[in-house]
Each structure stands twice: as structure tokens, then as C-alpha cells.
Amino acid sequence: MAVRYNKLWKILIDKKMKKKDLQEAAHITHYQMMKLARDENITTEIIGRICKALGCTPDEIMEFYDE
Incomplete structure (x- = not known):
């Protein structure tokens, strides 16, 4: 299972x-920003910080998919 952060980039736009x-x-x-840009795994602490800064939930910034 892999992760994509395309939703995050859309929110930033x-x-x-x-x-x-x-x-x-x-x-x-x-x-950590480079890891996001490469769709690599990051910690839940970082996801929490991003969500707090943007006022969103994790499912609004990331999605999982089968490789």
C-alpha cells in the first residue's frame, strides 16, 4: 500500500x-517537505501538524492506493 499527497497540493493551490x-x-x-513531494511515508505527527495548519483532516490531504 502506498500513499499520494495530490490532495494536499490541490489544497495549497x-x-x-x-x-x-x-x-x-x-x-x-x-x-519532510521533500518526502511529501516524493509521495513517501511521513509520521502521523507531521500529518497532524499539516492538518492543524490547514484546518483539515488527514483524508483531505492524502490517499492510499495499491502499488
């Missing part, structure tokens, strides 16, 4: 935010 804006708002590192 809708909110007219850049990745750097999200990084600062959610207090996450550049390395």
Missing part, C-alpha cells in the same frame, strides 16, 4: 499557498 508557506505554518523541515 486553492489557498494560494506555496510549499514554503506550509512548511513554516506546520513547523516541518525541508526534508
Whole structure:
């Protein structure tokens, strides 16, 4: 099972935010942003920070799919 963050990028576009804006708002590192960009796994703590910063739930920023 793999993960995609396409929904996250759509939310950023809708909110007219850049990745750097999200990084600062959610207090996450550049390395963690790179993992998101590559659709790699991140911790639930980071997902929680992103959701809090954007005012959304995990299912609104990510989706799972079979490889």
C-alpha cells in the first residue's frame, strides 16, 4: 500500500499557498517537505501538524492506493 499527497497540493493551490508557506505554518523541515513531494511515508505527527495548519483532516490531504 502506498500513499499520494495530490490532495494536499490541490489544497495549497486553492489557498494560494506555496510549499514554503506550509512548511513554516506546520513547523516541518525541508526534508519532510521533500518526502511529501516524493509521495513517501511521513509520521502521523507531521500529518497532524499539516492538518492543524490547514484546518483539515488527514483524508483531505492524502490517499492510499495499491502499488
